[in-house]
Amino acid sequence: MTTKFKNGDIVFVPARVLPNPDREPFALKDVTVTGQVKRKIQIDRQDGHGNDIIVASRLVHGPNLGITVLEIGDLSTEDHTLDPLAKSVLHYLRLLVRPENIRLLKIRTVSELQHLWSKYEPATSHVVFIGHGSEDSIRFLDRSDPVTGSELAKLMLDAAPSTDAKLFLSLSCLTGRAPFAKPFSKSPVCRDYIAPFQSVHSAAASLYSQSFFAHHLLSGEEVRPAHAKARSAVGAGVSFRRWRNGAMIAN
Structure with missing residues (x-):
């Protein structure tokens, strides 16, 4: 073989x-x-x-290794919540991977998402979502209704139809629940999907992200043990769930 x-x-x-x-x-x-x-x-x-x-x-990570941090802004909480979280993730990743393999994209609208995703998808293997979510959606400023998991996956697939499946880590509250996670993780854009099951403080989200990438990249561990150890690092009261092909994966 x-x-x-x-x-x-x-x-x-x-x-x-x-x-x-x-x-x-x-x-x-x-x-x-x-x-x-x-x-x-x-x-x-x-x-x-x-x-x-x-x-x-x-x-081993393939030649398209690249981590794209997508900050989905809302104007009102960027300065004290979204920006500090996005920068904490970005700066930690810069200690692990070459600068040219990491990027922070700050967007607020679906059109910005599709424009930038079509450009950076080929150089991306891992994606970090940072924004305001619910159990079935994430908010974008140019949409009167929040964008569901299935809609978000379709928007990204339409922007880059020949995409390779990526690992997605969402730091957006509640997006680890089935209404969002199941359809998104079932999409061709997604290989693995990890997200919080409940509302999560930015500090806890940052800690999970750093622990996960430390085990996954620095220690060279597969997704499953890296996820389990990151969950333990965050401690009680915060639970991140892993999904794949529309099903939640038990630890």
Whole structure:
């Protein structure tokens, strides 16, 4: 069995699998695939004994690695809630991934969403939603009615029809409940969807995000254990739920 990566592909691996990881400035390092061994890849780096390094493919991020933070503003709470949360997520990610692989997009309308998503979708593997949500929708300033999970997925798919499925982390209140999460996670735009089950303070949302990405990117863990550890880090009273293909995934 081979992996989804081909020889010559530029991919990203956790720095911890390389010699002298403390010398690497970011948690992920770009390397070239030079071979495949069952469900592992061989890369163009050697260990301290001169042996080619083999990495499990589940730890490898593809060439389109990129994290897009989408702040959906509302004019009234941006200064004291949405902006600080978005910046805390952005600055933490800058400690983990190269600057060119991270972007903060500040939008308020559906038209802005579609315009920017069509531009940045090819360079995105992970998306962070920051905005005001409910159990079935997220608010945009140019819509009299909030946008539901199924509508949001369709808007993004219409803007980038050839999209690859992404990992979405929503920090918007209540959007981890079924009315929003089920249809959104079932869409072709979504591979994994994680969101809070109840109202969540910005500080708790920031803490979950930092813990999740620390385990997922810095430690090179898969989504499931990274999510479980991030949930534990936030503590009691705040629950983030993971969805995939329209179904909630038990931890």
